[in-house]
Amino acid sequence: MSSEKDYIRKWTGVLGITIEDDETGVIRAGRLPSNAVIDDNADIEKLTGTDSLGRETNIGNNVKGFKPVLTLTYAGANIDLYALQRGRKITRASFDALVLPKEMKITKAVYAGAAIGKVGYGIVEDVATKASIVENDLDILALTQQPFDTFNPATNNTFAIGDNFARKFSTNLVAAKSLVHLQVPLPSVSARTISEDTLGPQTINMLVRSTNDTVTLVKVSSAQVDPSGSKFDPKADSIEIKFDLSGLAVCEPYTIYELASTVYCDN
Numbered sequence: 001m002s003s004e005k006d007y008i009r010k011w012t013g014v015l016g017i018t019i020e021d022d023e024t025g026v027i028r029a030g031r032l033p034s035n036a037v038i039d040d041n042a043d044i045e046k047l048t049g050t051d052s053l054g055r056e057t058n059i060g061n062n063v064k065g066f067k068p069v070l071t072l073t074y075a076g077a078n079i080d081l082y083a084l085q086r087g088r089k090i091t092r093a094s095f096d097a098l099v100l101p102k103e104m105k106i107t108k109a110v111y112a113g114a115a116i117g118k119v120g121y122g123i124v125e126d127v128a129t130k131a132s133i134v135e136n137d138l139d140i141l142a143l144t145q146q147p148f149d150t151f152n153p154a155t156n157n158t159f160a161i162g163d164n165f166a167r168k169f170s171t172n173l174v175a176a177k178s179l180v181h182l183q184v185p186l187p188s189v190s191a192r193t194i195s196e197d198t199l200g201p202q203t204i205n206m207l208v209r210s211t212n213d214t215v216t217l218v219k220v221s222s223a224q225v226d227p228s229g230s231k232f233d234p235k236a237d238s239i240e241i242k243f244d245l246s247g248l249a250v251c252e253p254y255t256i257y258e259l260a261s262t263v264y265c266d267n
Contacts, residue, residue, distance in 0.1 A: 003212075005211070005212045006212050006214075008211070009210045009211050009212040009214065010210065010211050011208050011209070011210055011216065012208075012209050012210065012211055013035070013208070013209060014032055014033055014034075014035065014036050014206060014207070014208060014209075015207040015208060015209040015215060015263060016032065016206070016207040017032060017033065017036065017072075017204065017205070017206045017207070018204070018205045019084075019202050019203075019204050019223075020202060020203040020204070020205075021199065021200070021202060022200055022201045022202060022203060022222075023200050028080075028084075030080055030081070030084075031074070033072040033073055033074050033241075034073050034074060034075050034238070035072075035073045036070065036071070036072050036073070036206055037070070037071045037073075038068055038069070038070045038071075038218075038245070038254060039068065039069050039071070040066050040068050041066065041067040041068055041069060042063060042065075042066050043063070043064040043065045043066070043067065044061050044062070044063060044064070045061070045062040045063075045064050046058055046061060047059050047060040047061065047062055066246070066253065067244070067246050068245040068246065068253045068254065069226065069242055069243065069244060069245065070204065070220065070223060070242070070243040070245055070254075071240055071241070071242050071243075072240070072241045072242075072243075073238055073239075073240050074238060074239050074240075074241070075237070075238055076236065076237065076238065076239070077233065077236040077238075077239040079192065079193075079194065081239050081241065082194070082230070082232060082239070083194045084199070084225065084241050085225070085227065085230045085239060085240070085241045085242075086194065086225075086227045086230045087198050087199045087224075087225035087226075087227045088194045088195060088196070088197065088198060088199065089194075089195045089197040089198070089199060090192055090193070090194060090195065091192070091193060091194075091195040091197070092190060092191065092192050092193075093190070093191070093193065094188055094189065094190050094191075095188065095189055095190075095191055095193075096187075096188040096189075097185075098185075098186045098189060098191075099183050099184060099185055099186060100119065100120060100123070100165070100182075100183070100184045100185075100186050101181070101182070101183055102181070102182040102183075102184065103179065103180070103181050103182075104179075104180055104182070105177055105178070105179050105180075106169050106173045106174050106176075106177060106178045106179075106180055107174070107177060108174060109153055109168060109169055109171070109174050110166070110167070110168050110169075111166060111167040111168075112166055113162060113163055113164030113165055113166035114164050114165050115164075119165075120164060120165030120184075121164050121165070122164065122186070122187040122189075123161065123163070123164055123165040123184055123185075123186065123187060124163060124187065125148050125149075125161065125162050125163045125166075126145075126147055126148055126160070126161060126162075127161055127184065127185050128145070128185065129145055129159075129161050129182060129183065129184045129185070130142070130182070130183040131143040131145070131159050131180055131181065131182045131183070132180070132181055133157075133173070133178045133179060133180050133181070134179065141157060143157050143158060143159050143173075143180065144157060144158045144159075145158070145159060145160060145161070146158050146159070146160045146168075147160065148160040148161060148162040148166070148168065151168045153168070153169075153170050153171045154170070154171060155170055156170055156171075156172045156173075157170060157172065157173065158170045159173070159180070159182075161184060165184065167182075199225055200224075201222045201223065201224055202222075202223045202224070202225070202243070203220065203221060203222070203223070204218075204219075204220040204223050204243070205217065205218070205219055205220070206218040206219075206220075209263055212262075213262040213263050214258070214259065214260065214261070214262055214263075215259050215261055215262070215263060216256060216257065216258050216259065217256070217257040217259060218254055218255070218256050218257075219254065219255050219257070220243070220245055220253065220254045221250055221252075221253075221254075221255075222245070222250050222253075223243035223244070223245055224243060224244045225241070225242070225243055225244075226242040226243060226244045228242070229242070
């Protein structure tokens with residue numbers, strides 16, 4: 001016999017989701033979205049006529065089509081979510097033309113190099129580096145680079161780069177506590193990046209929880225990323241990823257199944 005809890009049940013959120021690449025068969029191993037919304041985007045044609053007084057009235061609706069869109073909302077962003085938002089694949093490769101941008105306030109004459117695994121480790125001594133400061137009259141002053149081993153701190157407005165991004169600065173820069181901007185070439189590094197390869201159709205399965213602890217399964221047979229509106233935002237509070245569910249040779253873009261099973265915790 002059903003209870004009042006069953007009678008007033010409502011969906012409360014996403015319990016689980018898998019996004020499977022139809023080409024590779026691999027499912028994404030990312031975190032759960034904070035929400036997932038399917039907008040049916042129904043294209044409705046209004047059928048009108050007249051009533052017994054001759055006034056125009058709506059006598060029916062004709063559903064011309066559906067163009068459903070699934071929007072996944074994630075709290076915060078990262079490169080994997082941004083790549084998915086753009087409909088691109090992630091790849092790993094070696095790069096040898098990257099630079100390290102650095103802003104720092106000069107409070108001492110010598111800075112030690114970075115430890116292994118830290119940003120700057122592997123930078124070689126005397127690598128050609130650009131640096132500048134803002135002078136008191138607000139003009140930009142480019143600093144001059146000296147050799148690290150023979151660095152003379154008495155030469156104004158100069159700096160040097162040592163192994164692993166060790167740094168030396170001239171006495172006048174230290175005394176003024178200058179704010180310096182550096183651009184240092186990095187050594188060849190292996191990095192994950194967004195490739196030019198686009199993602200094809202995806203199969204999505206989503207598990208939704210109800211207030212009575214029962215679950216609803218949503219199956220999307222064919223979903224294609226809609227990259228419109230994608231943007232890189234390093235301070236994003238959230239990121240939205242949209243999928244077009246109007247796949248080819250698909251009768252129902254998505255199907256909802258209310259299961260009798262209830263949720264439990266895996267301990």
